[in-house]
Amino acid sequence: MANAERTQSPHKLSQGTKSTCLLFFRLLFFAVFQVAQANKQAFIQSDTILEVLHFGERGLLQTESDIDISSYHQKSPPLHRGNCRPIRFEPPMLDFHEQPVGMPKMEKVFLHNPSPEEISLISISATTAHFHASFFQNRIIPPGGNTSFDVVFLARVVGNVENTLFINTSHHGVFTYQVFGVGIPNPYRLRPFIGARVPVNSSFSPLINIHNPHSEPLQVVEMYSSGGDLHLELPTGQQGGTRKLWEIPPFETKGVMRASFSSRDADNHTAFIRIKTNASDEDEFIILPMEVEVTAAPGIYSSIEMLDFGTLRSQDRPKHLNLHLLNSGTKDVPITSIRPTPSNDAVSIEFKQITLKAGENKYTKVASxxxxxxxxxxxxxxxxxxxxxxxxxxxSKLEIPYQTEVLEGYLGFDHTVTLFHIRDSPPDPQERPIVLTNTFNFPILIHDVSLPEEAKTMFKVSVCARMCTL
Incomplete structure (x- = not known):
């Protein structure tokens, strides 16, 4: 595994641990690692594709083939229904409750066989990207025996998520198992990079911004990519740097790494980024999925999959983001309009009609x-x-999602207390208290008060001996 020193070289982060990362990112980290020694096969799935994975030497996962889930279930015996099921689950259903987006949680499920005959387990699968399962501890459950498997909940969106796991047996049909979970906002304000669409031989390079919700500096100590077409680069483009580049001051947000994805193959690609900080427990990681559709179809493409305005306060000045587009076709294409859908008074667009040149392999700014x-x-x-x-x-028209979180409220104070009358003669020092009023619907922690450099020759600020909460 990487340690804090590994973060000094982004190339080591993305390339130096490919074999370890394959285990962590193809079946999502430790869930399978803990059962790798006892099993030889496991499954992961997307909406339509089921990947059969085999454990090779040292417990590493290797892809064998892709199977269409619809045809896979059609070949299975009919589902068992009613109360005569020759298998019992513990717990009867699995509820992960609330889990932050991108922060996985694992639970173990036990299967008991109360019947007088053994049950042979073939596979386990689902049709959602939010839940991932390892293979069984033992494939054969003898009469009165039991086995187990691990389920990982990795929320990709905020909101309720539920799904059914299908457990296929050799002679007893397909058993179903219900799993539930609720995705809540990530405390580090991280999100998966999902829905990107880029032309062949182009790139998708989002900046990874991490927010520090703690009162102490946050240090990123590990950051891995799953390898292949996904690499990690410094935001500055430099080859290396010091630990300070991955240190985030209290309650601030900082861009710590750029995830660069490029591919020559037209296909749907999935990769993962694993992040660990000094605030994490030993086995706690942040896992960010990245899903990119690479296509050879000519068209207009955006450099980002989402315009994320982050967290704003209702009294903040408008925040601006630039929109960059690329034309992968063989002829020049005029851009005629850019507008929000549906219409939104909070969104304004600065745009002048522009023609995107054909054959250019770089993105062009077309709007703010x-x-x-x-x-x-x-x-x-x-x-x-x-x-x-x-x-x-x-x-076809291009649609780029946008989102933001708006905090209603402000910190109010009497502006007249900050006005000082300057006389010709040297004035006596004046001290005035500034009282803040919190109109937000949540407590505000005052962790720092500072002055601009040009004001420090005339003003001095004294603050509480301890941090104050409003």
């Missing part, structure tokens, strides 16, 4: 998108899509 949190009157305004239309009829 602004979000004004003070104009948000209802929750539906915090998300939507930016619709880009081109004059080329053969190109």
């Amino acid at each position: 998108i602004s979000f004004d949190a003070s104009k948000v009157k209802r929750p539906s305004q915090t998300s939507g899509k930016i619709t880009v239309k081109a004059k080329e009829k053969s190109y």
Whole structure:
């Protein structure tokens, strides 16, 4: 495993531990690692594809083949229904409750065989990317015996998630098992990179911004990619750096790494980024999935899969993000309109009609998108899509999602106490208390008060001996 020193070289992070990362990222980390010695096969799945994975030497996972789930279940015996099931689950169903997006949790499920005949287990599968299962501790359950498997919940979205696991047996049909969970916002304000669509021989390179929710500096001590077409790079483009680059001050947000994905193969690609900080427990990681569709179809493409305005306060100034597009076709294409869908008073777009040149392999800035949190009157305004239309009829319109979190409220104070009358003669020092009023619906922690450099010659700020909560 990597340690804190590994973070000094992004190339070591992304390439130096490929074999270890294969285990962690193909079946999502430790769930399978703990049962690797006792099993020889496991399964992961997407919406339509089931990958059969075999454990090779040292417990590493290797892909054998892809199977279509629909045809896979059609070949299975009929589902067992009613109360005569010759198998019992403990717990009867699995509820992971609330888990932050990108922060996995693992639970163990036991299967008991109360019947007088043995049960042979063949496979376990599901049709969601939020739940992942290891293979069984033992494939054969003797009469009165039991076995177990691990289930990992890795929430990709905020909200309720539920699914059914299908357990296929040789002579007793397919058993079903219900799993539930609720995704809540990630405390580090991280999210999966899902829905990116790029042309062949192009790249997708989002910046990984991490928020520090703690009162002490946050240190990133490990960051791995799953290898292959996904690499980690410093935001500055440098080859190396010091630990300070991965240190985030209290309550601040900082870009610590750029995830660079590029591929020459037109296909759907999935990779993972694993992050560990000094605030994490020994076995606690952040896992960020990255899903990229690489296509050879000519069209208009965006450099980012989502315009994320982050967390804004209702009194903040408008935040601006640039929209960069690329034309992968063989002829020049004029961009005729860019607008929010549905219409949103909080979103404004600075755009002049522009023609994207054909054959260019770099993205061109075409618009500046602004979000004004003070104009948000209802929750539906915090998300939507930016619709880009081109004059080329053969190109479908491009839609880029946008989102933000708006905190209603402000810290109020009497502005007159900050006004001082300056006389010709040297004035006596004046001291005035500043009283803050918190109008947010949650407590505010005051952890620092500072002055700009130009004001330090005339003003001095004295703060509480301890941090204050409003």
